[in-house]
Amino acid sequence: MTGHRFRVGIVGLQSGRSWAARAHVPALQALPDTFEIAGVANSSLASAQSAVTEMGLSSRAFASVAELVAAPEIDIVTVTVKVPPHFEIVKAAIAAGKHVYCEWPLGNGLAEAEAMAELAREKGILGVVGTQARLAPEITHLRQLIAEGFVGEVLSTTLTAYAGNALGSGTISDKKTYGYLLDRANGATALTIPVGHTLAALRDVLGEVVEVSALLATRRPTALAVDTQEWLPVSAPDQILVSGVMASGAPISIHYRGGPARDGNGLLWEIHGTEGDIRITGPSGHTQMVQLTLKGARGDDKVFRPLEVPASYHAGWPMEVEPGNVARLYAQMADDLRNDTRNAPSFDDAVAVHRIIAAIEEAAESGERVVLS
Numbered sequence: 001m002t003g004h005r006f007r008v009g010i011v012g013l014q015s016g017r018s019w020a021a022r023a024h025v026p027a028l029q030a031l032p033d034t035f036e037i038a039g040v041a042n043s044s045l046a047s048a049q050s051a052v053t054e055m056g057l058s059s060r061a062f063a064s065v066a067e068l069v070a071a072p073e074i075d076i077v078t079v080t081v082k083v084p085p086h087f088e089i090v091k092a093a094i095a096a097g098k099h100v101y102c103e104w105p106l107g108n109g110l111a112e113a114e115a116m117a118e119l120a121r122e123k124g125i126l127g128v129v130g131t132q133a134r135l136a137p138e139i140t141h142l143r144q145l146i147a148e149g150f151v152g153e154v155l156s157t158t159l160t161a162y163a164g165n166a167l168g169s170g171t172i173s174d175k176k177t178y179g180y181l182l183d184r185a186n187g188a189t190a191l192t193i194p195v196g197h198t199l200a201a202l203r204d205v206l207g208e209v210v211e212v213s214a215l216l217a218t219r220r221p222t223a224l225a226v227d228t229q230e231w232l233p234v235s236a237p238d239q240i241l242v243s244g245v246m247a248s249g250a251p252i253s254i255h256y257r258g259g260p261a262r263d264g265n266g267l268l269w270e271i272h273g274t275e276g277d278i279r280i281t282g283p284s285g286h287t288q289m290v291q292l293t294l295k296g297a298r299g300d301d302k303v304f305r306p307l308e309v310p311a312s313y314h315a316g317w318p319m320e321v322e323p324g325n326v327a328r329l330y331a332q333m334a335d336d337l338r339n340d341t342r343n344a345p346s347f348d349d350a351v352a353v354h355r356i357i358a359a360i361e362e363a364a365e366s367g368e369r370v371v372l373s
Contacts, residue, residue: 005032007075008028009098011080013080039062048062101329113347126346131349132328133198145307159198167259178225192357212243214364220234267282
């Protein structure tokens with residue numbers, strides 16, 4: 001696949017409100033020499049045609065996902081729909097010999113993620129997962145600072161954060177769009193989405209999590225759908241507490257709370273070491289979606305100073321956080337396809353994060369510490 005643009009078919013594009021519209025379309029349009037948006041498929045042909053027209057695309061509108069997946073003019077299938085249909089769409093795309101970009105969470109649970117990763121390996125397909133916080137300039141710079149010894153040996157890491165408006169806040173603005181987040185059986189909760197994205201970045205920076213104990217609580221058992229004024233049952237956890245150990249021996253502590261931060265300071269991640277400390281902050285715990293800030297202190301410093309990200313990390317990319325991070329992931333995917341490498345966040349990487357989440361769930365249910373193999 002050298003020397004031509006990759007033709008992307010997007011599953012799940014709604015003008016103005018969907019994640020694909022906010023992040024994927026501008027990300028792909030920022031890479032015009034590498035990608036073209038060749039097709040769109042939604043729940044109906046009319047919906048796909050509407051999305052194409054409203055987004056000002058020249059793409060083909062497909063009558064169904066099956067038709068898009070089978071189309072010879074599609075090289076990559078991008079899956080941006082809700083979590084429950086991921087498995088069947090990805091399975092169909094792999095069977096058709098298409099490469100896949102699937103949004104996180106990859107599957108509705110560990111078993112689905114493992115099955116998709118195995119299918120991709122068997123078919124020789126490149127499957128990448130949208131854990132784009134790993135490509136954020138601040139996370140890239142943080143990884144370099146830790147590797148270069150800014151904090152010395154990492155002694156511990158602590159992360160407290162808020163899960164945002166739709167997850168565990170007690171209200172949702174739109175029942176049709178956000179109601180499925182209330183049922184943990186759908187695989188899209190505060191644990192799987194913001195915690196999962198952040199764990200993917202944390203693994204890049206600090207290495208593997210090897211042991212966990214956890215408590216998951218649903219403190220708001222109902223949520224108000226503002227548009228319909230219905231009170232809906234909630235089974236998804238809105239309080240997530242995890243303690244554990246990294247492969248390095250460093251303890252890790254995580255507490256995610258449902259809802260938004262009262263003052264807009266929704267993320268505090270601290271890395272404490274023998275030589276210094278680093279603080280990563282942001283407006284919410286969705287590290288994949290928000291502007292992050294780094295500050296550090298070393299030696300006898302009594303105050304934390306800004307740790308500026310090199311300008312080169314931003315040059316040539318969309319300045320907005322969401323499309324910028326997604327564009328970086330697409331660029332890595334293109335490099336992997338052209339050079340037969342595996343640097344972009346892969347299905348196998350997704351399985352590793354799903355395993356941590358499964359261990360957290362097991363530890364919370366059993367009340368016992370779980371060792372990850």
